[in-house]
Amino acid sequence: MYSTRQFLHLTGLTVKSLRHYQRLDLVRPARTSAGYRRYSRADVSRVYQLSALKSFGFSLRAIKSLLAGRRLDLSSHLHALERERARLTLAIDTLRRMPATIEEGDSRERLLGEVVWEWSEAKYQATRATTPTAPARVCDSRLTAFQELAGALETDPTGDRTRAMAIAFRNSGDPETRSALQRRADWPDGLRRYFASLYGATPEVWERVINFIEALPAADGAA
Numbered sequence: 001m002y003s004t005r006q007f008l009h010l011t012g013l014t015v016k017s018l019r020h021y022q023r024l025d026l027v028r029p030a031r032t033s034a035g036y037r038r039y040s041r042a043d044v045s046r047v048y049q050l051s052a053l054k055s056f057g058f059s060l061r062a063i064k065s066l067l068a069g070r071r072l073d074l075s076s077h078l079h080a081l082e083r084e085r086a087r088l089t090l091a092i093d094t095l096r097r098m099p100a101t102i103e104e105g106d107s108r109e110r111l112l113g114e115v116v117w118e119w120s121e122a123k124y125q126a127t128r129a130t131t132p133t134a135p136a137r138v139c140d141s142r143l144t145a146f147q148e149l150a151g152a153l154e155t156d157p158t159g160d161r162t163r164a165m166a167i168a169f170r171n172s173g174d175p176e177t178r179s180a181l182q183r184r185a186d187w188p189d190g191l192r193r194y195f196a197s198l199y200g201a202t203p204e205v206w207e208r209v210i211n212f213i214e215a216l217p218a219a220d221g222a223a
Helices: 004-011 015-023 041-055 060-067 074-096 106-127 140-155 160-172 175-182 189-198 203-214
Strands: none
Touching: 004 015, 004 041, 041 060, 074 106, 106 189, 140 160, 140 203, 160 203, 175 203, 189 203
């Protein structure tokens, strides 16, 4: 039999955790004639089981039910873990794009922009099945013009025809969109991916086209 101190050392529990387990009747120590708690090897084994199950994301309520021999819906728990994995993967991928240290100013604003965008997009994707909306897209003529320009940049990036296509595409856009594009250095990466998707392009192709258009002299071909 082990004293409380020995039991805590063997199991790695804190006093607070042990008391919580005892309140939930997950650990049931014996008592000496003087009223001191004593723990058995079976108690140590039970705490190991509790710790292992907790590491797999089971709640103490579910663990208590399982150890009591009651039915456990493992499929629901697996779905919950998959949702949590998706959330953590999104958080990790987003934070990896951030500078190592976040300070006041641009880095803080960039972090807030990235996190809010990704959270909003994840929330939208989770509810889109039950709240359908018309897909955002550009008009067919502008989509075709973009794709033709992207192709021309691959085959003839310095040609007069490519330049003329770029000028025409720029002049067909509305001033508000052009102004927003000029500020895209501050955009979250997710917003870049969204804009690229409107044109059926990867972010890299979309950025290449926009950079080419912006490199044109402002007065070139202006209406």
